[in-house]
Amino acid sequence: MNEKGSISLPYYEKARDLHQKHLVVDAHFDLLPLVLGKRLRGETRVIERDYLSSLREGGIGLVVSSLFVPNEYLPEMGLRRALDQVSALHAEMEESPGLFTLCRNTQEIRNARQKGQLAILLSFEGLEPVGNDLALLRIFYELGVRGIGMTWSRRNYAADGCFFNPVEEGQKGGLTEFGVKVAREAARLGMYLDISHLNDEGVEDLFHSYQGPVMASHSNCRALAPSMRNLTDDLIRKLASSGGVMGMNVCSTFVGNPDIKKLDEKDLADHVDHIRDLVGTDYVGFGFDFCDEMRDFTKPGPHRNYDCIKGHPHSVEFSAELLARGYSEADMVKLIGGNFLRFLEKTIG
Template identity: 45%
Template sequence: MTETAKPDIVLDAHSDILLDVLALRRRGEKSVLEERFLPGLRSAGINAVVCSLFIPDEYVPEGSLRMALDQIAALKRDLEESPSFRLCRGAGDCYSAAAGGRVALFLSLEGAEPVGRDILLLDIFYSLGVRLLGLAWSRRNYACDGISFEDAPPYAREGGLTPFGRELVRRAARLGMVVDVSHLNDAGFFEAARLIGGPFIASHSDCRALTPSPRNLTDEQLGILAGAGGVAGMNAYGPFCETKEHGRTAESLLAHLAHAVGNFGYEHAGIGFDLCDCVESLRGPCPEPKDIFAGHADAARFVEAVRARYPREQAAAILGGNFMRVFETAMR
């Protein structure tokens, strides 16, 4: 596909959609992607989604591998019934899917728990289509420490990557996987950044300068990420956007985007909404929703605001082009 033929990609770099696909298919539903998620994605104009393989605490450690494989199996079954979606193994697949009017899906490990401490399993996940490696969720695994959600020190912890974690990063680079540092603790972030040696991403992390959640990135970290050619996806989870509940609005998320763009360049900002509406099938409706947006259809107003506030080229880059640049560079 030539450069001029590439369609614009609007990409949400982090979604837990697969938890719903698995849970609802186990209850007998079919075409979960088509019936449950396509309308919202179309409303927002989103034509690419990074789907996390997230492992709930109750499966760790023994059930982590099985839970990840079950999510992949459920997705592949659902894709047979959801023709508007396509599982992609590289940027070229994504552009082709979008050109054909389909929603491109990428697979990402959200935490290395399914790999355990067996490096060969990373190759297996790669063969199944996984193209992104999130080293941590907010807990400890064999590769590294995740960062706590607690605001009080010592939220960063002292541990960086383990020897196995360093091996995992090197193997991911050789395979052609994008490394994701969201949820990684501060010490691990700096070590991973030195080790990766190329562009990496923080798929769903806001700016700690605006909201002091340890899950957000400091300006130093954002500078390192940008210097490596990477991208940070703005996260719509309310507590990461604004400390005070009444201030958790689309404007607060736009403020994080403006901070990232103003200080590090529009080329290094994206969206990773991390919407939690797609975990209701596991835990039931949240009594106090904390996301700024009630699903992708509601997030359309953020997409529209980005297009209204930034020149067309910059808006297109923020909404998907920047992540695609990293995917083109790193994925094989």
Template identity: 35%
Template sequence: MNCQLHTSSIIVDAHCDVLTVLAQDKCSLKASRDSGHVDLPRLRKGGVKVQFFAAFISPQYRGNYLRRAMELFDRFYCELDDCSKEIMLARDFNDLVKTIELDKIAAILSIEGGEALEGRIEVLRMFYRLGVRCLTLTWNGRNELGDGVAETWTCGGLTKFGVEVVKEMNRLNMLIDVSHLSEAGFWNVLEISTQPVIASHSNSGTVCPHPRNLTDKQIKALAAGGGVMGLCFYPDFVHQQSPSLEKLLDHIDHIVSIAGPDCIGLGSDFDGYSGRLEGLGDVGDLPALTEGLLCRGYEEEDIRKFLGGNFLHLFKKVWNGKTGEGIVC
């Protein structure tokens, strides 16, 4: 195994749901766990340098979405305090670079589900002030921003409020995440956004036909706009019969063949599902992905792009190395 290639790469995971697990089980990120996919020891073992922590706003919290978001933010900041020697919050690209130089893990706070805004644009601005730098506009269902992929009856796009949110996120230099969004909404975002967008945890719908995956047309458009998609390790999105690391590599092969190597990143969705992907069971197994890419014949330059380089390029472009000061309303 080429350990040097893996350890010298800046590995970015654009989506995990460990905050939900930590809040539910009242456990610590610092402690090694036998269950689940993510903890601090395994993050180190996997070589992760930049980790997105998603505050998932589950439908079960209807009527209390904002409160749920605040509970998960509190869990996030408690973990940062507890793991301050190992993890630091990144609010901008400069923070991210400094954290990596200190050999710490850069933590980026995101929200999965625009329900958390409860229909108010001022809440988005407050989330920004609290350190949120990425928003997945919808989960599977409908919210005030638009339809998710499960709304197959209407298949609607963005609402008027959803358009307002996209424009405000552009102004704030926040990352717009189109994973879970309906296809109509996807095209609305690409038409409206003045900045590249991400699909934080989505795969190829050609390799694995699932509503959560992207069509070839979507992937090509995302890439053409400078966007990046994070490959998701959720077995159902990898292969319908025999999900495995090898099948995940098939997604990379296909995406490269239609859109090139510059639109691929990682968005594991670790701790957002039960079970394990064969060959890539948790974050500590990420070196196996690097080895698999080498076995497929990819050049080291492209492997570094897949592991994190493409996302870093996008972050620098969207965040522009700025601190996000002066968010005038």
């Protein structure tokens, strides 16, 4: 049931039942960047073969896939690489008909769930594909993209990202004039804004210039793990005041100190407790950002796994841990997906 044997069976069974009965949302998964890489090697039906069973085992009903462009393709190939990821999804849907579908609003998400399909939502993880051309944002909207993470952990025309580790840089900036225009255009089109990877200055600018709810799709609490990728208590309060939601990230560096111990679902649950104590249970969900599959491309730390939860099937154990801490069934329905669905209803319709 649990490889560590630390969660009692009744909590696990109740969590598994909740994951089957209610919509479970993963607000950040690098699905299409991974799929495109495999398709470029000649593979087909990648989602069906490599990802669908684990998503189903975890009861995941909606994944938000990033559109992410690695540094080596920038600046010349940013637009092309993002379009290739959208194209890869359409090719995958043709090869695996009826198993998963691109969704553009919450009604389509509900329709997919009724049909037993995995719902997929698209979101920028960095606006490099748009450059400084606001008209391209409308084109991507027509292609089905609904989320805007203005930055990854680097600078672009819209804003400055927050870096994972200290780096030498000049004066940090917040939102640029173009970034402010993006926020306004997002509101006009019906797209949501995601502040994960945006630096503190940019987040403050966004709260000042944008009146709608904002998402932090895959960020934890800086009070518990002092990474700039996490949110301060003050920013968590501002996000909650906007009506936004933040998704819990399994990356060990953002959960605690992986140099001291091997982290697990208990450590991640501490972040949920912290948010609950600050603002309640209406503003937190799942944004796992599973990265162990990418470990061959980066240097591992003392513990081989980057992720404190080992893939979507084990998200049930995370929910079981929350149940064991006394979260009610009503709270859990919100945490596993209801909060993000409410956010999407307010932003993309």
